[in-house]
Amino acid sequence: MRMIIPTLLLSVSLTACASTSQQSAILASDAVPAPTAVMTAATAATSELSQQQRFEAWKADFTRRALAKGYAPNLLAATIGRAQINERALERDADQPEFTRPVWSYIQTAASPDRVSRGKAELAEHNAQFNRLEATYGVPRHVLAAIWGLESSYGRILGTHNIIDSLATFAFEGRRTTFGETQLFATLDLIQSGSVRADQLVGSWAGAMGMTQFIPSTFRDYAVDFDGNGNTDLWTSELDALASAANYLTRSGWKPGVPVMSEVVVPANFDYSKSETVKQSVAAWTALGVKPSNGMRFSDAASQMEAKLLVPAGHRGPKLLTFHNFDVIKRYNNSTSYVMGITTLASALNDYTVIRTPWPEGDEPLSFIDKQRMQETLTAMGYDTQGVDGLIGPATRRAIRAWQSANGLPADGYVERSQYLRMITPQR
Template sequence: MRYLFFTLPFALMLTGCATSDLTVEGGVGQTAAVTAEAVEPKTAVMNASTGAKMDIPNIEQRFAMWQSDFTTRAVAKGYAPQLLADTVGRARFNAKAVEKNNSQPEFTRPVWAYINSAANPDRIRTGQAEMAQHKAELDDIERIYGVPRQILTAIWGLESAYGNIMGTHDIIDSYSTFAFEGRRVKFGETQLYAALDLVQSGAVRIDQLTGSWAGAMGMTQFIPTTFRDYAVDFDRNGNTDLWGSEADALASAANYLTRSGWKVGQPVMSEVVLPNGFDYSTTETVRKPVSEWIALGVRPANGLTYSPAASALEAKLLAPAGHRGPKFLTFRNFDAIKKYNNSTSYVMGIASLGDALIGETAIRNPWPESDQPISFADKERLQRRLTALGYDTGGVDGQVGPATRKAIRAWQSANGVPADGYVEQTLLARILGQ
């Protein structure tokens, strides 16, 4: 907070976040499940006209055909045949990856539940110890990239529990499965080529390529394209080691944020209070100078006053749990962290854990924890009802995106409810009952 407030240091606002139980869904602890396809037997059927038996290739045989086909195409692109033999050539179909890839959680965790888990006492304590232990590396990284240590440490803490939960799946298996299986062919192949690039360039060894079921690797949980394009060998030992080198991992996170638009010295977010009767229709969508928000009655929640430098920054207003929950101004660095993981809860978790790591408090006002979240099916019902009432939700997909939020705000405005775009069970019942 060198300049956010007149009287407080600015550092606490610089924090950002993520947790292993929050982001590494495919990392560890997954129960083994086998899809019907994966156990499909080699089947002999009768040819209708001749009565002769013919073999339908089973999944292993079809996967082997895909391996051969991909290898041919990769070699044509210039990848070494031996590299293909040692990677894709030895891959195994991963039924679990397919199953995880196709699953859709029924409920999204409320933002406060995510944040409370992200910045839990154990993660704070461990993070502070890690931050002290790696002070020398963090000093260097902060100097070179300008990203505060508590943000990098928070990312490390959320992505992999400080390197303790990185996943042990063979990522060549996962991406080969995605590329073979049909629904994510392009993604799977793009990631496979990036993984091959990593090995062919000498950045990593084949035996290092382990990660979550979804193919995210190391302490920062980078997928291969991110790894190839943003990871750095900060300790210069010739290996870009996001699994074993804290220096490489933390610097890679810093490099990714820097290239995602991180603004040195600026905050991530700042909790605010709003005057009675505030027009919520501008939340999330409108970006304007802090001074203009102040003119509308927006005030820092900590009772201090924004400095002139902070007042000149552009910010958006965020009310992630609606008008009854805490509100925030979010800055460019909020968006930079969002490029790491496109989730408001994730960024707020990073910010909260980061602040906690340096003894600051990101969020003072209480969450409406008695609110009952709405399910995927509820969201579909909500979209159908709003559409029937003449509010365009852009279709029915069970996801509350910008179009649906806009429709909710319009309904709220027309019905005397603060237009915060936030729906829990009580408001859902009211909309469905109309």
Template structure:
């Protein structure tokens, strides 16, 4: 699946573990002579260097990797055949190291996700896939959620990526930044090929190794892909039924609760303590005691009333607010991004006839990488630890920002706006040097 922040990162935790290599030296009596010990050693399969791309780093990694691949059960003949002539892809090396200069505001991202055209196409697709009824019945995941994933992952199957997945993963593994993950996915790819289910030529996908209409990484394909159309193959590239049922199976295995929603937009009273955002998970009744109400005025369903929800303010106190139900966090198992999961859910709501958010998304100015890192360094200098200053505004940065905002008497929503960057920078610059 894609990682947006990117798609494939979420499922890296699903990577197939590599089995430890068996000892090549069998037990030999202590009294045995060296010659006898040598005779007792099992014969080793001779494996030539797997590739000679001319890139010294890549070739050294490939030679080192072959032992781990064979120990994980990859047939030497399959390994030699698929690695022969393999070269790193320079485009992927550049993409993996690229940090976006500007971060798109979440409101702009979501307005680009939930569009009239995408809703129209999605509603048409609802009628096109005859298997939706069977998929919903078996896995309990609503078709509108699956259509939302389908839309975001591949534009309803139209944009699946045409990269050789094995080459992409080999390039990522050789670079070393995410070597263990990429090698695990390479072994999963080789297992697919070795099984005969699909040849390597079929395993096309994104630059990060995500494949098919629902963008599964190879280990996730092995663990959760299903043959919904009954043709004997799990074809997430050419079969819409297989791709959508596989996504439903992934969500069901991750804990999707049948009959519950995913989130509700809410309102809060004046003076509300925004320090509660991204904090406790409590029932809607608990939140109601604090003045939190559904923005559309409709009551909670019985299933949702029993669920524990977390409050978020994705665009700060001035934007739409949401109580996230447990199924939202299941969507995060597909792609661990708040923006992505909100996009899937809000698009699904529109497909089901909903009107969209009640409170409009505020106009926001994109923050540069320098802005984000400046804010993180300023927080650290002022005694509020956001973690490493990497320019990624994640949970640690938002928590530190809320603590700083609360200490300064500001609305503690944890939202990093341009104004917050300026305030942090100026305060840190004015702090006397020790």
């Protein structure tokens, strides 16, 4: 499972480091006049050494606390004792997204023709295993195959980072220390319980492992040894990996027979302020003029189900009713785009096109910087976005909808480029 990572805090701490070494350079040059190049090298060496020293001190402290919690000394020596700083994890963690990808681009990549054809081949090859998984967990094979395909390209891309190094790097310092420490303890639990071996612990720089990209706490709490060989192997056993994904969804409340999402059309002058915020029966949506986009009508069974309206690219783009199982997949990865990507791929694997309406691809999406400026502008106008982070969450969409309503625009929570320009232009 991927984590969406806000990046501002580490930038702040890096800035603080930089100014600290600058200060020491100035002090040193006061004391000993020396060529600038030599000073720079010396300063760099000093700060590298001190980072390493700080890391060793952190390892000693973590080990002390882990011993107090009852973890075995030889386990800690073989894991934490050998941990090294993962420079790549530090760099990637500090990356600022320069542009954000439009939702349609993400979904098109998720359900690319290549991923669909590979997925169909995997479904055919593992037909018997998928039968067993559906019978045991009640999660459709196409959903499981889509997770497998999106998380790791059906097991082809698993990551090459030592998980203990990555997590120790996060736990050591920066803005993810709590995450790093929690996940390190989960990793120690995994090894100590015997469900995995330390040499198997390879994954993404961010700490996710195997064909399902589970972080260690999810691995510990939800992964299963479905093929029964005594090892919970999410790296090379398709059966263990797919069963673990199914188990995670089932334990998160997956309901067999409930859809994930369904495309709809809405009448002109529809009140979009109900999108995202209101959860009600499909019958109640029908009473407001919401209909299936394929021209049919909702069945009696569907009419009784609860749904929310999702308008991911505004009133000019596709509209979706999202059901209970949409929120269950969101527990896997807390991203609306991710769930739409999974559902689009799962449907394509089943020869069904879930979203038929074209996306408003001509509308240039807002960049990360644009989104920050939009949040600043909305906040200044009295629409509280609860911070300026360049990420569009529920609070920001609520502020957008209020601004749209006040300006006679459809309150769909999606800011088109033209609306953005209007928003940031000072009113006379």
